[in-house]
Amino acid sequence: xxxxxxxxxxxxxxxxxxxxxxxxxxxxxxxxxxxxxxxxxxxxxxxxxxxxxxxxxxxxxxxxxxxxxxxxxxxxxxxxxxxxxxxxxxxxxxxxxxxxxxxxxxxxxxxxxxxxxxxxxxxxxxxxxxxxxxxxxxxxxxxxxxxxxxxxxxxxxxxxxxxxxxxxxxxxxxxxxxxxxxxxxxxxxxxxxxxxxxxxxxx
Numbered sequence: 001x002x003x004x005x006x007x008x009x010x011x012x013x014x015x016x017x018x019x020x021x022x023x024x025x026x027x028x029x030x031x032x033x034x035x036x037x038x039x040x041x042x043x044x045x046x047x048x049x050x051x052x053x054x055x056x057x058x059x060x061x062x063x064x065x066x067x068x069x070x071x072x073x074x075x076x077x078x079x080x081x082x083x084x085x086x087x088x089x090x091x092x093x094x095x096x097x098x099x100x101x102x103x104x105x106x107x108x109x110x111x112x113x114x115x116x117x118x119x120x121x122x123x124x125x126x127x128x129x130x131x132x133x134x135x136x137x138x139x140x141x142x143x144x145x146x147x148x149x150x151x152x153x154x155x156x157x158x159x160x161x162x163x164x165x166x167x168x169x170x171x172x173x174x175x176x177x178x179x180x181x182x183x184x185x186x187x188x189x190x191x192x193x194x195x196x197x198x199x200x201x202x203x
Contacts, residue, residue: 005084006049008033009092013042018094020085020122021047022107024129026057035188036102039126039197044094048084050106052077060110069133078114085121096121100203104128105157105186112147112166116140116173124203126196129186131158132166142175148199149177150192152184 008029012018019040021032029047036045050060052073061077062070089096099122103111108130114120116136125147147170151163170177180195 004051005087006051007084007088008047009088010045012040012044014044016040016043017098017100017124018044018046018089018092020099020101021045022060022101022103022111023047023050023058024105024107025054025059027104027107028058032102032104032107035104035193038193039102039200040100043100044092046088046092046094048081048088050077050110051080059106061106071134074110074113074133075117078110078118081110082114082118082120089121097123099124101125101127103130104188105130108149109133112170115142115145115175116169126200128188128192128196129155129158130166131162132169135165136169136173140173142170142173145170145174146176146203147178148180148196150180150182150196152182152186152189154183154185157186 006029019036021036023031029049050058052059052062061074101111101122108127111125112130113133123145127147127149149167167177167179178199180192182191
């Protein structure tokens, strides 16, 4: 595990909210660029790579061989990621308070976990196929936070009741959550991206 921050920055119009790209397992800092470009064509885009390596695949936190998660590592890596966001947004002169997170799978998971467990600079997120890792230890107020969250009913990784638990936790914390469910597996579809695009236009 390295402490180095691997990031990629793609400039855009400086008056538009910067997009923070958080990849899925096996992705990297530029992995979501095609999706980010589709959803936010003219926005500046910043990707930060997770620093956990699982059998050659990049991740944001440790998953054990039996499929369970290392919760101590999750907390540690969330703190690291939030610090990395501070460093990289300052480096590229981006307004961290205006960040919109675009997270897929593992990246969406850590973004949602961060909201429920630690103070974050970002208040808007597109969470593609997220899951609840662990319930928050204490109540949190996510008023003025908003997210678009997607689920596929053929998903072999995320159970529907798990997804529903996550979105309910966010809603109970007063976040404004728009849910999109579709007949698909744990991958991105044109239908969900079009729905995300429609939601983004309401921001």
